[in-house]
Amino acid sequence: MDFTRDESQDAIAEVVVSLLERNSARDFELWPRLVDSGLLAVPLPEKLGGAGMGLAEVSVLLTELATDAVAVPALPTLGFGVVPLLAALPDEPAERVFGAVADGAVLTAALSEQAAPFTVEPETSAVTEGGSVVLTGRKVAVPYAAEARWLLIPTDAGVALVEADTPGLELTPSPASGGNPEATVRLTGVTIPAAQLLALPLPVLHRAAVATIGSVADGLLRGALALTAEHVRVRHQFGRPLAQFQAVAQQIADLYVVSRTVGAAAQSANWALAQDDSSPEHLERIDDDLEVLAYTVASELPAAMQKCHHLHGGLGVDITHPMHRYYSQAKDLARWLGGASFRLDRLGARCTST
Structure with a gap:
C-alpha cells in the first residue's frame, strides 16, 4: 500500500488551500465560492461534466477543508451522498442529482435513529404500493437536513432517495456543538417513485x-x-x-x-x-x-x-x-x-x- 498523494490529489489540495487564502469566510458563506471553484464536481461522472475521480480525491478535499475547520456541507454532500451514490443511482435521477450538486445543491444522509447510531436494522419502513414507495419513520442527528435538496433515508427495504420538499417530510432543528444545522427528520406517509428506492446496500x-x-x-x-x-x-x-x-x-x-x-x-x-x-x-x-x-x-x-x-x-x-x-x-x-x-x-x- 502507498498513501502518498498523486498529482491529482496534490492539485485538489492546492486548489483548496488557494481558495481558503483568498476567502476569509469559514462557514456557509464559503459554499458558493467552493461551488465556483469546481471542487464539488471532483467525484462526479465525466459524462455529467465532472472530473470522474473518487473517494481518494474526496478524502483529500475534505481533509484540507477541515484543516481550517471550515463549516460547510461538504462532508454530507460528498461523503454521505455522492460517493455512495456513484454506483447506485440510475441514469435519470443521476443526471438531476449530480447536475444539481455541481451547481451547489446539498445532499445528506440520515444515518441514525433514536438510540441507534449508524443503525444496521432501520425501523423506518418502506412499503411498495404500485409504482410508488411509502416511507414512515424517524431519523435523528441529520446534518444540514433543512439545507439539503435530497436526503438518503435508510429503510427496512433499502436506501430511499427523498426530495426535501416531499409532502409528509417534517424537520425539527436539533442543537449541535458546532452550531452547524442539524435536524430530526420525521417521515409520515412520504411517497416517492419506486425508482428512488435504490439498490444501495x-x-x-x-x-x-x-x-x-x-x-x-x-x-x-x-x-x-x-x-x-x-x-x-x-x-x-x-x-x-x-x-x-x-x-x-x-x-x-x-x-x-x-x-x-x-x-x-x-x-x-x-x-x-x-x-x-x-x-x-x-x-x-x-x-x-x-x-x-x-x-x-x-x-x-x-x-x-x-x-x-x-x-x-x-x-x-x-x-x-x-x-x-x-x-x-x-x-x-x-x-x-x-x-x-x-x-x-x-x-x-x-x-x-x-
Whole structure:
C-alpha cells in the first residue's frame, strides 16, 4: 500500500488551500465560492461534466477543508451522498442529482435513529404500493437536513432517495456543538417513485460515511495541532515561551502522536475502500480498518481537542477564537459515530467474531 498523494490529489489540495487564502469566510458563506471553484464536481461522472475521480480525491478535499475547520456541507454532500451514490443511482435521477450538486445543491444522509447510531436494522419502513414507495419513520442527528435538496433515508427495504420538499417530510432543528444545522427528520406517509428506492446496500453507505468522517477528523486535528503549537511558541509566561516548559512540550508531543495515529487510520481505511477489489477478503479488511478508524476518532479526537483547549488557556474558551470551531466540530463527529463506548463494543465484537 502507498498513501502518498498523486498529482491529482496534490492539485485538489492546492486548489483548496488557494481558495481558503483568498476567502476569509469559514462557514456557509464559503459554499458558493467552493461551488465556483469546481471542487464539488471532483467525484462526479465525466459524462455529467465532472472530473470522474473518487473517494481518494474526496478524502483529500475534505481533509484540507477541515484543516481550517471550515463549516460547510461538504462532508454530507460528498461523503454521505455522492460517493455512495456513484454506483447506485440510475441514469435519470443521476443526471438531476449530480447536475444539481455541481451547481451547489446539498445532499445528506440520515444515518441514525433514536438510540441507534449508524443503525444496521432501520425501523423506518418502506412499503411498495404500485409504482410508488411509502416511507414512515424517524431519523435523528441529520446534518444540514433543512439545507439539503435530497436526503438518503435508510429503510427496512433499502436506501430511499427523498426530495426535501416531499409532502409528509417534517424537520425539527436539533442543537449541535458546532452550531452547524442539524435536524430530526420525521417521515409520515412520504411517497416517492419506486425508482428512488435504490439498490444501495446499507454497508456501502456506512463505509463511505465512516471513511470520510475519518478524513475530516484527520484535518481537524492537524489544524488544531498547528494552531496550538503556534500559540505556545509565541505566548510567553514568566519571561519564556510556553513551548519551553517541559510539561507543555510533552503535551504537544502527545498531540502529535494522536494526530499521526488518526491520520494513519484515516488514510489506511480510505485507501482500502478506494481500491477496486470486491473480494470477501478485501471487504473484511475494509471493515476492520473502518471499525479501528471509528473507535480511534470517537475516543481520541475529543480528548486531543480538550488538550489543545487547555494549552490555549483562557483564550481557547472564547468562542470567537478559531479553536472553538475545531473542538465543536470534533465533538459532533464523535457523537455521529455513536461515541467511544459504542465504537469499542463494535470493534470488540468484530475481534471476537474473527
